[in-house]
Amino acid sequence: MTTSLLLMIVAGVCALVAIFVFVAALTTKNTTDGQRTLMRVTREAGRTRIIDEKSTFRQRVLDPILVGLQKVGWQLTPISRLHRLEDRVEAAGFPQGWDINRIVLLKVLTALMGTALGFLMILVFGLFFGVLLMVVFTVAGFFMPDYVLDKRAAARTTEMRRSLADTVDILKLTLEAGVGFDSALRMVAQNTDGPLAEEFGRVVQEITIGKSRSEAMYALAERTKDEDLRRFCQTCVQAEKRGTPFGEILEVQSEELRIKRRQFAEEAAQKVPVKILFPMMVLVLPVLMMVVMGPAVVMIMENGLGVMVGGR
Numbered sequence: 168m169t170t171s172l173l174l175m176i177v178a179g180v181c182a183l184v185a186i187f188v189f190v191a192a193l194t195t196k197n198t199t200d201g202q203r204t205l206m207r208v209t210r211e212a213g214r215t216r217i218i219d220e221k222s223t224f225r226q227r228v229l230d231p232i233l234v235g236l237q238k239v240g241w242q243l244t245p246i247s248r249l250h251r252l253e254d255r256v257e258a259a260g261f262p263q264g265w266d267i268n269r270i271v272l273l274k275v276l277t278a279l280m281g282t283a284l285g286f287l288m289i290l291v292f293g294l295f296f297g298v299l300l301m302v303v304f305t306v307a308g309f310f311m312p313d314y315v316l317d318k319r320a321a322a323r324t325t326e327m328r329r330s331l332a333d334t335v336d337i338l339k340l341t342l343e344a345g346v347g348f349d350s351a352l353r354m355v356a357q358n359t360d361g362p363l364a365e366e367f368g369r370v371v372q373e374i375t376i377g378k379s380r381s382e383a384m385y386a387l388a389e390r391t392k393d394e395d396l397r398r399f400c401q402t403c404v405q406a407e408k409r410g411t412p413f414g415e416i417l418e419v420q421s422e423e424l425r426i427k428r429r430q431f432a433e434e435a436a437q438k439v440p441v442k443i444l445f446p447m448m449v450l451v452l453p454v455l456m457m458v459v460m461g462p463a464v465v466m467i468m469e470n471g472l473g474v475m476v477g478g479r
Contacts, residue, residue, distance in 0.1 A: 260323055343414050352371050381408075
């Protein structure tokens, strides 16, 4: 057996193990505090043998491995980055399965998958370039969950920005019907869908448990990091402090949001020709050249250049 074949087999086994552990991490349920307490009490009572006999392969083998990898992820991730991940999870709306512990574990697993892929690159491109690709793939894999989380948070913020003008209109109509501001927020949160309705529902819950309206609105602006929503929250807080009717403020706010949304759509439309330029050059232009020049090239290859000149 040659060295290259042996390295390829080892790399394939590493890749399969990394993928298997990655899938297991995605499907593993988080252990609650109650489950941990029950396991500790049971262990102290001397019933660990019964638990070991009834436990599954994942509980006996995979869970300790995943816990160890998670500890490695906590050690490799700086504190400032962990705080940023917590903020991005909150901005993404706390997606299911994307808690901070799961993200740290996924960072280590994707880094291991990048290392396995880079190990295969050594067999293809040689030692120097392969090791360079291994480092690149490992670092890229480590930060891949961060990128996915940032994209989800950005998509959620964009969806809130698009629905803000219509939601403000509904809120204004509800206020004009004689409903209070807090009740109007509750009605909008209950009768509409989307991330903005979820955020309004959270604002109502925070006001219900004792927060002031201004604190809840400022917390909303801080969570979303959106400039339009931040301006909306500041406008509502200022209207409350000055005693200005919310209906008048929201009418002006709605008009400004619609103008800004129209400008954003026009800006996006102007970027379309630039975005489709590269796909046209890569996909459309070569095919067009083959259709136009293909018959001429075939005739030159079959009859020579003199036939083309003579036929002219």
